[in-house]
Amino acid sequence: MKIRIRYFASLREVTGQNEETLTVPEGSTIANIRTLLLDHYPPLRPILERCLCAVNRAYVQPETELHEGDELVFIPPMGGGQPRRKHV
Template sequence: MKIRIRYFASLREVTGQSDELLDIADGTSIAEIKKDLVTRYPRLQDILERCLCALNRAYVPPETALHENDELVFIPPMGGGSEPQDNGAS
């Protein structure tokens, strides 16, 4: 069966692509896909450990089984913002 993986941010930088079609066995879990990706792209190890998983636009746990034509997205942690600064007003 075929699924599509979409890559954003640091995942896109590491893989060199924005999406990819994979041919996988029926019932393969997201956790198994993550292991396969780390084998193919070792630099993804640290990133994938911190990513959330979205399947067909809904957050799911890594144990979720995949099905034909699913769209899988790994959502990397977001940075940004800053600590509130003490402006000296009391």
């Protein structure tokens, strides 16, 4: 079956692409895809360990089984902003 993976932020930087289509066995789970991605892109390990995941725009657990045509997104942790300043 074919699934589409979209990459954002640091995942895009590591993979060098916005998205890709993978052909994976029926019954594959998000955890299986994580393992596959780590084989192809080892530098993703520290990022993927902290990512949330979504299938077809809904947050799901890593044990979720994927289906033909699903869109998988790993959502990297976000940071930023400035610390609050104390008013004196």
